[in-house]
Amino acid sequence: MTLRTIRWRLWGSLAKRNSDARLSEEIQTHLELLTAEHVANGLPPAEAQAAARRQFGGVDFAKERSRDERGFPFIASVLQDARFALRQLGRAPSFTITAILTLAAGIGGTTAIFSVLDLVAIRPLSYPNPDRLVVLEESLPNFGPFPVSAADTEFWRRESTSFNQISLIIPQLGNLTGEGEPERLQIGAATPGLLPMLGARPALGRLLLDEEDVPGRDRVVVLSDALWKRRFNADRSIVGRKISIDGNPYEVIGVLAPGFHAPNVKHLINIPVDEMVLDLWKPLALTPEDRRPVGGYSYVAVAQLKPGVSLPAAREELASVQSRLLQQVRGKGDLKTFVVPLQDQMASRSRGSLLLLLAAVSVVLLIACVNIANLQLARSVARVKEMTVREALGAGRSRIVRQLLVENLVLAFIGGIAALAVAFVALRLIVAIGPADVPRLDEVSLDGRLLGFATLVSLASGLLIGLVPAWRVGRADLQASLKGRGETDAHVSAARLRSMLVACEIGLSAACVIAGALLFQSFAALLQTHTGFVTDAVITTALNLAGPAYQDPQRRMALLDAVMDDVRALPSVRYVAVSTQLPLTGTGAMSATSVEGGTVPGMERPRADVRSVSPDYFRAIEVPLKTGRTFEAADRDRNVTVLSEELARQAWPAQDPIGRRLRFGVDPRATLYEVIGTVGDVRGTSLDQPLTPTAYVPFPQRSQAIFTLMVKTERDPSVLISRVGSIVRAHEPEVPLGPFRTMDDVVDLSVAPRRFQLQLVAVFASLTAVLSGLGVFGVMAYSVAQRRGEIGIRLALGIPPREILLRVLRDALQITAVGLAIAAPLAWLAGRFLRSFLYGVTPYDPLALTAAVAIIVVTALAAAAAPGFRASRVNPMVALRHE
């Protein structure tokens, strides 16, 4: 088509009405001239007119053809197809509604899951130069990767040439007081350069200055937009004001602009820790103690590569810097460095899980499409007559095939629009109940990318649905069907094709159900994991006694003792205890342990999670005593420790640890603690992590400002919440009361990401089972309806109705067997993929496989039962008369 032609045609489409009128007038004149000619030749006017019409041919045909020449006939006829498709769909409302709802669920679910995955793993981070941002970590041969030490970072800054800057963050908790209800805030103490590096801008005031990273100048804070709005009612005069954190005055120097999404520190650390969404930022002011050459591996390092420095180059360079460091400073062991792209680090914990969900929901969509294709196939057989007539009227085969494709694209398109609503709701749900393991959920929104994705998926679905019936019509012998004979042929071959499609559905569904069964078993295994403690009737709450009033540990302990005494006096309370960290809440204060007189090199000594507990801790959650004894009141000022069995085994292999002594850390001058007992191992970090080697010390020995109060009661402990709260408040009104959680809640929270994953996969797997069941039902019902006559004859010949029912069930089983054969390789693939998600089961667990196969077979039989019963109740007389 030349440009000129396009312009003319475009004009032709636009000026359609005008040119139609012109053409009508021309033809009218033409007819009159022809008539006049015939009249002149002696014909009477009426005959002359008829002759003229004969000679001219079809007026409408001429107009139609002219119109085709003028506009864009292809587009016009596709639009016509679309209009026709809408009418056709409107004529079969139950089919249309079913199809659209199924598509909406499938496309919407896929879009929602994809949008989360897109945000987590595909879309670049919302920071400047996202591809140059990396996280630095260190590791030891038998441990890590873990956050870095301040001293090491300072060495890298001096020696390494790969980075524009290396920033450190250390998350801290602080009590905000003097502003109404006290609140525990998450504070990011960070290298001042971090915020500009991440593209943060102040909405008010300024950001942190580089020179503010020294003790004394660091009493300044920048508020997050969320905290500013929530706690300070978006007060614009906040800048310059002093707020009190842990009783210390901090000057508010700025408020961050709302568009800044600070990374959740939890996603920057490779070891399981608690949620850390930062409320405000302050300069990280390192003390000489923080800079000690060995130890203190608790800083999250985010760095920006210099332009042009590749990741491998940076890794290599930092490794060589590190080896120089290890030569200079003794006692660090084989400390390796890691350079990980920031986005990979953030996505590492959830990417796999999201891929799994995307795979599951795609299978749902795929099966939904196959189901609709199957229905369309059944309809297309019923519509063979319609197609034949259309072909006889001159529609080309390609035109009929196109009509079918367009019809399904229209269907998918409507489904796609409905899917956007589904995706919107699903995204809201995911954000609301989604597990904290997924980063960047605060950035989720339905945008152009997702519209594009939904459109693509709709298009693919429409083609998928339309291709099968179109392909069949394309090669069917429509002429034969006009003669009446072809119809049965069409039925037979369509029935075979439909059975095959249903078998594929069953195969896909079986793979999905197997995945679901395996995850379910893993979850069950997880919940049955021996935690090492008993959760019954224990309530907990976190307390933070920071600030100048409690700088003195004596005062802190005095307050704590008073609170504990009062709580102990409440009715039905059995034990009151405190601990620096609850079980299943992530890694605690890890420390190397140095056995007295030991010769193992510093960094290779066994590492222990050191937790400070009060005497009743072991009794409150029933951690069993193995040897020796646990703490008593008199131990509070003695340097004694109780070890978990695992730690005792590592520290003194095959020896009785009681009475021996060890230090925490590698400093040979550190205090020696005497082992007085061993207790059972506890899942300290989480259920799916190995047992944590743990050292317990009397709480006052290594007390921390932040700890958890635990109350074990006779009955339901939740009734005590308000009373415990008011006791704490009575002693110290400025303490924020954290959420109260029962130990059951604590266990629950620790498995929440897995539960979420399992629930979604279970929903998807059951959807696939229901959909494939519907597929079986459709095929069997159809085949029974087709074979009514035959069944009637069989019944008339004396075959018992039960036989007929069994035959239908047997047919369904045959399809299912084919489906299961298809499922075998799929399940094998799924198993390989699932391996990393499973806990306590292999991907080929016989119980899970059997259960899944049973579910599939029972679903198929149940789906075939109704058509089977109908077949067995066919009235032979009626059926034969019908024939």
Place this chain on the structure above:
Amino acid sequence: MADQSEVQYGTLDLMVLKTLDSLGPLHGYGIARRIEQVAQGSLALNQGTIYPALVRLETKGWISSDWGTSENNRRARFYAITRSGKKQLAAEAESWARTVAIVNRLLEDHS
């Protein structure tokens, strides 16, 4: 489905162009009459089919059209061949002649 009519259309286009070239501006009826005359009854032309051809030729810019008055004093659309239409006619007439010559030679060989 279109193979057969495509040839017809092409031929018709050529005939229309030639008619306009030799007789000057004509309306649809005039063109149809002329073609029938020349064919001397050997061509059963549905006169209506020249209208799609006219639209097609005009779209391609080979003919132009304007309103005028017919023999019976009715408003009629008069078509005239354009410069590029003449070029096209020359080119097509030549290729037509070549085709005819080839087909003739083929038929002679085999008869």
